[in-house]
Amino acid sequence: MVFVQSLLVPPKIFFKENSPATDFDGVIADHKNEALKKLNLILGTSYKTSNIKTYNQIINWAIQEGWSEDDAQMLQDEIFFNPDILYKAKPIPGAIELSKWFYESGFSLPIFTSRRDKAHVKPKKFKNIKEATLAWIQEYLPWMPEKDIHIKEVDDEYVREFKPGKINKNDIKVYFEDLPVHAEEILERTSTRVVLISNLIDVESKFGPDRLIRVKGLDGKHPDMFQACALFGIPITPNVAQY
Numbered sequence: 199m200v201f202v203q204s205l206l207v208p209p210k211i212f213f214k215e216n217s218p219a220t221d222f223d224g225v226i227a228d229h230k231n232e233a234l235k236k237l238n239l240i241l242g243t244s245y246k247t248s249n250i251k252t253y254n255q256i257i258n259w260a261i262q263e264g265w266s267e268d269d270a271q272m273l274q275d276e277i278f279f280n281p282d283i284l285y286k287a288k289p290i291p292g293a294i295e296l297s298k299w300f301y302e303s304g305f306s307l308p309i310f311t312s313r314r315d316k317a318h319v320k321p322k323k324f325k326n327i328k329e330a331t332l333a334w335i336q337e338y339l340p341w342m343p344e345k346d347i348h349i350k351e352v353d354d355e356y357v358r359e360f361k362p363g364k365i366n367k368n369d370i371k372v373y374f375e376d377l378p379v380h381a382e383e384i385l386e387r388t389s390t391r392v393v394l395i396s397n398l399i400d401v402e403s404k405f406g407p408d409r410l411i412r413v414k415g416l417d418g419k420h421p422d423m424f425q426a427c428a429l430f431g432i433p434i435t436p437n438v439a440q441y
Contacts, residue, residue, distance in 0.1 A: 213303075217371050218373070219307065219373050224290070224420070227288075232286045257273075276319055281321040292423030292434070310360070311331070315351060331347070358383045371390055372390065372391050372392075374423075375396075
């Protein structure tokens with residue numbers, strides 16, 4: 199059955215037969231917004247998340263500002279892999295409600311994140327990525343058991359094998375992802391279906407509607423998880439105070 203047609207099934211029936219899991223950054227936590235605050239402070243710029251068009255956008259911007267390629271890479275690492283910055287990220291709108299619906303409905307929504315420590319990044323508040331990530335989840339998703347939290351952590355582990363490996367091992371049938379490059383790797387190495395929460399590059403033409411559905415934001419803004427809830431017919435009530 200084509201993926202979009204299967205969404206006509208009531209969500210509790212659909213997910214009883216199709217176990218879900220999710221990425222973390224860009225799907226649950228809005229790391230890009232917090233990262234850009236730091237970047238704009240360093241570069242004296244005023245970039246917005248809607249300006250991010252590629253995975254290495256920060257590197258490209260730093261080079262445009264006169265930074266060397268090596269220094270630009272170090273800057274991107276310092277911003278995107280710094281536990282102190284990542285902890286400050288706010289939830290993606292709808293992410294808390296989506297997670298809570300799964301657990302209250304008798305399902306789980308495990309997190310598989312390729313967050314990892316970089317040796318040259320020296321945080322002050324947290325000792326590593328795992329500590330910051332667990333603290334964030336305890337604050338915003340306190341119902342989530344630690345066994346459902348899978349963090350890559352080690353930088354020398356091949357990143358392209360991490361998520362597909364977790365998906366195959368846990369027999370995941372639907373995966374929420376925000377990076378097209380990771381979506382492609384998952385689709386090529388697993389039989390799962392991907393919900394791509396992204397406005398970035400096209401991958402639909404390569405995989406088609408039987409494996410992939412994209413959720414796009416309006417006016418160039420990053421899509422939110424309320425849109426994903428609507429896609430599956432998941433009945434949730436937004437907690438406006440959280441946003």
